[in-house]
Each structure stands twice: as C-alpha cells, then as structure tokens.
Amino acid sequence: MSTTPTIILIKDTRLAGVDTTRDVQNVFEKCLKEAGIESHVQAVRAADMGVYERGVVVKLLPQNVFYGNVKDEDVSLIVNKTLKKGELVEHLALRNLPSQVRVVLRNCGVINPESMEEYIQEKGYEGLRKCLLHLTPAQVIDEMKKSGLRGRGGAGFPTWMKWNLARSSVAEQKYVICNGDEGDPGAYMDRSVLEGDPHSVIEGMIIAGYAIGASKGFFYIRAEYPLAVERIHLAIKQAYEGGFLGQNILGTKFSFDLDVRLGAGAFVCGEETALMASIEGKRGTPRPRPPFPTQAGLWEKPTIINNVETLANVPVIFQRGGDWFSAIGTEKSKGTKVFAITGKVKNSGLVEIPMGITMREIVYGIGGGAADGKKVLAVQTGGPSGGVIPESHFDTPVSYEHLQELGSIMGSGGMIVMDEDDCMIDIVKFYLGFCVEESCGKCAPCRIGGYQMLKLLEKISEGNGTDQDVASIKRIAKAMQKASLCALGQTAPNPVLSTLRYFEDEYKQHIGDKKCRAGKCGKLLQYRIMPDKCKKCRLCQLKCPSNAVVGDKEKGYEVVQAKCVKCGVCYEVCKFEAVERI
Amino acid sequence: MTGMASNNSKHDSTVFMRTQAFGSGFNDKRISKEHMKLTTIDGQQIKQAVGKWKDKPGNLIMMLHEVQGCYGYVPREVALKLSHEADVPLARIYEVITFYNYFKLQPPGKFNIAVCMGTACYLKGAPELMQELKNRLSIDEGQTTGDGMFHLDGVRCLGCCGLAPVVAVNGRVHAKVKKGDIIDILSKCKKEANS
Numbered sequence A: 001m002s003t004t005p006t007i008i009l010i011k012d013t014r015l016a017g018v019d020t021t022r023d024v025q026n027v028f029e030k031c032l033k034e035a036g037i038e039s040h041v042q043a044v045r046a047a048d049m050g051v052y053e054r055g056v057v058v059k060l061l062p063q064n065v066f067y068g069n070v071k072d073e074d075v076s077l078i079v080n081k082t083l084k085k086g087e088l089v090e091h092l093a094l095r096n097l098p099s100q101v102r103v104v105l106r107n108c109g110v111i112n113p114e115s116m117e118e119y120i121q122e123k124g125y126e127g128l129r130k131c132l133l134h135l136t137p138a139q140v141i142d143e144m145k146k147s148g149l150r151g152r153g154g155a156g157f158p159t160w161m162k163w164n165l166a167r168s169s170v171a172e173q174k175y176v177i178c179n180g181d182e183g184d185p186g187a188y189m190d191r192s193v194l195e196g197d198p199h200s201v202i203e204g205m206i207i208a209g210y211a212i213g214a215s216k217g218f219f220y221i222r223a224e225y226p227l228a229v230e231r232i233h234l235a236i237k238q239a240y241e242g243g244f245l246g247q248n249i250l251g252t253k254f255s256f257d258l259d260v261r262l263g264a265g266a267f268v269c270g271e272e273t274a275l276m277a278s279i280e281g282k283r284g285t286p287r288p289r290p291p292f293p294t295q296a297g298l299w300e301k302p303t304i305i306n307n308v309e310t311l312a313n314v315p316v317i318f319q320r321g322g323d324w325f326s327a328i329g330t331e332k333s334k335g336t337k338v339f340a341i342t343g344k345v346k347n348s349g350l351v352e353i354p355m356g357i358t359m360r361e362i363v364y365g366i367g368g369g370a371a372d373g374k375k376v377l378a379v380q381t382g383g384p385s386g387g388v389i390p391e392s393h394f395d396t397p398v399s400y401e402h403l404q405e406l407g408s409i410m411g412s413g414g415m416i417v418m419d420e421d422d423c424m425i426d427i428v429k430f431y432l433g434f435c436v437e438e439s440c441g442k443c444a445p446c447r448i449g450g451y452q453m454l455k456l457l458e459k460i461s462e463g464n465g466t467d468q469d470v471a472s473i474k475r476i477a478k479a480m481q482k483a484s485l486c487a488l489g490q491t492a493p494n495p496v497l498s499t500l501r502y503f504e505d506e507y508k509q510h511i512g513d514k515k516c517r518a519g520k521c522g523k524l525l526q527y528r529i530m531p532d533k534c535k536k537c538r539l540c541q542l543k544c545p546s547n548a549v550v551g552d553k554e555k556g557y558e559v560v561q562a563k564c565v566k567c568g569v570c571y572e573v574c575k576f577e578a579v580e581r582i
Numbered sequence B: 001m002t003g004m005a006s007n008n009s010k011h012d013s014t015v016f017m018r019t020q021a022f023g024s025g026f027n028d029k030r031i032s033k034e035h036m037k038l039t040t041i042d043g044q045q046i047k048q049a050v051g052k053w054k055d056k057p058g059n060l061i062m063m064l065h066e067v068q069g070c071y072g073y074v075p076r077e078v079a080l081k082l083s084h085e086a087d088v089p090l091a092r093i094y095e096v097i098t099f100y101n102y103f104k105l106q107p108p109g110k111f112n113i114a115v116c117m118g119t120a121c122y123l124k125g126a127p128e129l130m131q132e133l134k135n136r137l138s139i140d141e142g143q144t145t146g147d148g149m150f151h152l153d154g155v156r157c158l159g160c161c162g163l164a165p166v167v168a169v170n171g172r173v174h175a176k177v178k179k180g181d182i183i184d185i186l187s188k189c190k191k192e193a194n195s
Helices: A023-035 A074-085 A116-121 A126-134 A135-147 A159-168 A189-196 A198-213 A226-241 A270-279 A308-320 A322-326 A360-364 A399-403 A424-438 A445-462 A467-483 A486-492 A492-502 A504-513 A539-543 A569-573 B029-054 B060-071 B075-088 B090-099 B119-123 B126-137 B180-194
Strands: A006-012 A041-046 A057-059 A065-069 A175-180 A216-221 A256-264 A303-307 A336-345 A349-354 A376-381 A389-390 A414-419 A525-531 A549-552 A555-560 A579-581 B111-116 B151-154 B166-168 B170-172
Touching: A006 B029, A023 A041, A023 A074, A023 A399, A041 A486, A041 A492, A057 A074, A065 B126, A074 A549, A116 A198, A116 A226, A116 A399, A126 A198, A126 A308, A135 A198, A135 A308, A135 A322, A135 A360, A135 A569, A159 A303, A175 A198, A175 A270, A175 A308, A189 A198, A189 A226, A189 A308, A189 A336, A198 A226, A198 A303, A198 A308, A216 A270, A226 A256, A226 A349, A256 B060, A256 B075, A256 B151, A270 A303, A303 A308, A303 A486, A308 A467, A336 B119, A349 B060, A360 A569, A389 A492, A414 B119, A424 A445, A424 A486, A424 A492, A424 B119, A445 A467, A445 A486, A445 A504, A467 A486, A467 A492, A467 A525, A486 B180, A492 A504, A504 A549, A504 B151, A525 A555, A525 A569, A569 B126, B029 B060, B029 B075, B060 B075, B111 B126, B111 B180, B119 B126, B166 B180
Parallel strands: A006 A041, A175 A216, A175 A303, A216 A256, A336 A414, B111 B151
Antiparallel strands: A006 A057, A057 A065, A336 A349, A376 A389, A376 A414, A525 A579, A549 A555, B111 B166, B166 B170
C-alpha cells in the first residue's frame, strides 16, 4: 500500500440531470475512511476536467488516471484496486481523451494560488535559480531563442528578439511590464493565470528583468479583475519574503522590484504605448513608433512589455529547456496556446492545446460542437481585431501564420463559436461598435473611419444598403489599416473584411433581397398572423404599440406592414404560436 | 491543496462597473449638494490617499482608484481637494477621469446592475436581457431609477464567458440568465432593500 499523498478529482460531466458530484464525493470519503487511508488521500470536487459527457468522471493525481461513468458501487473498487494496490480498473478507464497539453495552465487548479510553498513544490522558481546562478543574460536570451516562444498577446512577435533589443539599449534604468489589461471580449485566460498561478508570471518577469538588465517591473492589471489584483499583491509580498524579489536575489548581484498599477477600463491601453502612458498616470493614448519601447518606453527608458501568458511560459522554458519547448507546436509557432472557447458551443471553457492541431479538433473534439444540435457556421478568433473562420476552413492548423493566411489573427485567444442562428452583419456591427466606443480619438482614420463604417453597416442591416456601400466600406477599411496610429485602428476593419471574404452572400441578401437569414436584423423582419393557428384572442392587437394589428373576431386579424415598427411584441405574447417571423 | 473547485472564482469575485464617463455628472446640483455632507469627513482620507502615492511616479490614476474605492465615484469636491493636496491641476484630473470608463462622476445606485456585453454574452442573448431590464425599470442604459435604487449599465466582458449570459448585481454574478429570471433578480433586490 502506497502512502503517497493522492488527490481524487470528481466531476459529474453529464449535461442534463441532477449534478451528483457531491454524492459521489461523500461515497469516496466514506470508502477512504473504511480503508483507513483518509489521512493522505483527498477527494475534491472539480470545476472542470476537460472531459465531457462521460458520466461521473474521476481523476487520480499524481497517477493521472481518468475513470469515466463511475457509479457509487465502483468507488470501493477504485479505492481498493488503484489506491491500495496500484492497479488499473480496466472497464472504467478513459483513454484517447482530446489532446490538451498543459504548460501555461500547469498549476492552475492544481496548487493553491495563495501558497508560494506549493508553487515551489511544483518546481517553481527553479528556472529563475538556473538563470541567475548558471546563465549570463546573453545565454538566457539564447535559450529563449531556442524555445521559439512568440508573444501571446496577439501579434506574435518573437519574445527573444524583444528582449535582445532591450538588452542592447544602453540606459541606467530599464523596465519590464506585464500586460494584464485583458480587454478582448470573450477572452479570460490571463485572468485565470493571474488568479490561478500568480507566481509563474512573477518568475517570468524576474527572468525577463535579469535578461535585459532591468531593476524594476510593473504589473498592469485591469481593475475589473479584483481577485487577480489581490492574488498578485499577495504573491509579490511572498516573493519578497522568500528572497526572490528585492536586493541581491538568491545571493547574486541582481536586484529587482515589482509594483502593481491598475487599469481603469480602456481597451486601447492594451496597446503598448498607450499602456505606458497609462502607467505614467496620463490618458491612455498611443504615440507613433519608432522610437520603439525597447529604445524609449516608460518614462523614456528602454522597456519590454510582455503578455501574462507569454511570461507564464518563461519559467517552464528554463526548467525543462528551450529544446523541450520547441518540440511542441509547428515550425514557426512553438509551444501551446490557451484558448477561451465560448459562444454557441456545448462545452465552453479554457483549453490549452499544442499549436498546429486543427480548428475542427478544438471545436468538435474538445468543444463538443454546437449546442442544441445546430450547425456550426464559423469561429471568430482574435476578438475585435480578428476575423471569422468559416466551417469549410476548419481543417487548417491553428498557428500564427495559418490564421493570418485566413484573414484572422491568433489574438489573445478568444474563440467564439457561432451557429446558424447568428447573423454575420450583426456580429460585425457588434465588434465595430466596440472599437468605435473604445477608440481613443487621437487619430482621424480610426475615430472617423470606424464611425462611418459602422453607420454604413447599420444602413445595410436596416435594409437600406446599396452595392455602393460595400465599396465604400472596403475603401474606408483600407484607409484605416494604412493610416491609423495604433493597432486598434489598424485592425478594427478585420472582422468586416473577413466576413466580406467568406460571407459575401449574406451582405448580398441584406442588400438585394432585404432578408436576414438568421432573423437578427430586426428591421428586415416581417410579422404575420397565420389564420389557421389564430384563436382570435385579440391579445396581439391589445399589445401592439403602433396599432398595426387590425381585424375583428369574425374576419380574423392581420398585421399592416406599413404601420408595423417590428418590435416583436405580437410574436412574444401569442400563446398559440400563431405569429410568424419571416 | 484546495483542488479545482477553488479556482473557479467566477462566482465570488467582485466585478466593477463601467459607466458613461462623459455623462452630465458634475453640473448636477442634486449631486453636489449631497456631497457637501460627505466632504466634511473626507479630508483625512484624501490626505491618506495622496500620502500613500505621493512619491511614486505616475500616481494620479492610483489616487483616483483610492478615491473611487472610498465614495463609489469621484465627487467634484473631492477632485478639487485632490488637486490641491497632490498639486495636480484640476484639468489634468478631469482629463484622466473622463478618459477612463472605470471612473464615475455620478453616485452609484443602491443596486448596480451590469449586463455583460462581451461577445459570448452578446451571442447568447445579452441584448434581450438589457431590453427586459430597461422595460422593467423604465430607464435607459447608464441611468439610475428615480428612487436611486437601481443603476443599469452595459459593461465590457466580465471574464465569465463560460457562464454566458451573465448579469452582475453589485458585483455578484448571476450566471446563464434567461429573460424570465430578470424579474426574480429585481424582486430579490427589492426584498433585500426592505429587510
């Protein structure tokens, strides 16, 4: 009988019915007590295990064994066979699970994020020790080059190159900034890492500081993530106490200090020059580059700005070597990427996959396809700066260059699944509306171009569009891409252009046929009362705000289209489903 | 070890709200009168906020965070005092406040309702929830009900996309909200206010 501490994670993964996770946990606890091993085996309820629709799923750690469809009577079998004798229960074991690889999320949900001891137990700060005691800054950057890590914030700039540029800038003071201003709607991986494994990001920052010769670092975190802010504050305090921050770290000559600055709800502050202005306490407006931040950044000093996920990768690279890291992924995109897969998908949540697996594997294999048995139409990646990828291109591998070829970007990793009920014009209006509202207003192409483009799209969605409008949209998009000051304006037309590329038919339908396939563009809908279903209760007539429902008990009722304001009240109030929307 | 369950912080984390920073805010007589009362006690707190950050570069935004943490918004009088204490022109303070969505110029309601307008929530029916709330409360986005009870906002992604669509009331997140749930949420608030 082994006495190694074991964790049993339990989760009822059925989509319907009563959640029995807690009951199974109770059975486990009883069985463990009976077997007399409750002191070193812990049964815990898990929030998500990356396995779905396999009944009650049980995962044993550190054995890393998955059991599915576990019934109450199987519990004693698992306890007696696997825990006491170390044997596998064959008929329950799950194999061939979707291919997730956890590098960034290695500790999330596994360790207590508020305990530095648990992080250290999982080989935390080993990478830092190796760097400070055995490697020169140049060697650190060489190892980063070997790993092939690219920025996870969106653009995919090679991390080693950024570090090298900052290292070669000569200055008394240099800075490292962690960009935790995760503003893309639909992406929350940075939040999860900051909340679930704060020390890994801190370790990444210290290593970055050592590599470029900086003695000061800043966390820039959204104020909307109070728990992340709290945990980072706590982790920084612990790191100071543990001697990983402050003067003469680990007895070397290297000193590094960390501080936290809060964002205040401006999407544009995710852009690096705007972010620096915000840390300096000013309005977060971008400025032209060059000079690049690596030459003159925060307070005109050389600065590197790395995304949370990028920094969380760094400690692992030094723990296990750049070669190990570069073995994961494709030729030009190394390592893993965390995606937040949400929208009209069965299993939404965070997934971490090696670069290069196909979109189909993510959407159907891990995400389980569309909910309610509908058809998946497309996936949107990269948030307001990205584009849509239609179902027909789902066999493309997910990597920086492949997504770019398709007219989208990797972005920070939001992946929104859309089904046949979604209208592309509506989605594009949503994203563009976001960019228009978040534009800082400094440069005209973004401020005016975005607004005009949105007006044209609204015109189309209301059924007043012409072919000329599409041409205008294309012209404005090109101007914005070329002339905007920062990435917000340059990429804002991306959702429009990619839908024009793959879903031009839908634009044509809205313009030519005045029809919205998905029924999302309210102004294009028509409401009609079906005489055969109508029970003549008159409810729709009473509720109609514009007196568009006419008729009487004998003749029946109908909607006068000229008067109808398309509010949909008749459709909603009808108890007999006699009002149709076409 | 706390296991996976503890990492699912989506339910308990406080979520703050975005407001229309360009609102009519600081000319409103009702508001400034209300806060004449408050200003009598705030001197010390502002001194504290300034003292804590004074020597750090780029401190203005952090000081404003402290002020808003205290009052729930940035009252005109407090901004004036801050300008005096920290030796920053008032224009610079308002320049910053009006740029960032997070800083508010109007007092929050008793219950601040934030409808998440992130992509996932949008696709899963957030606009309908917003319409329902507007109808039930008879106010528009960014407004407060006459009795100061409810304030309604459409906000940026709250980062709980797995639970879409979500509505946060005073930071408490309601997950997978349906149109029919709105009335329950509102009546619970009213009950809480009465008890």
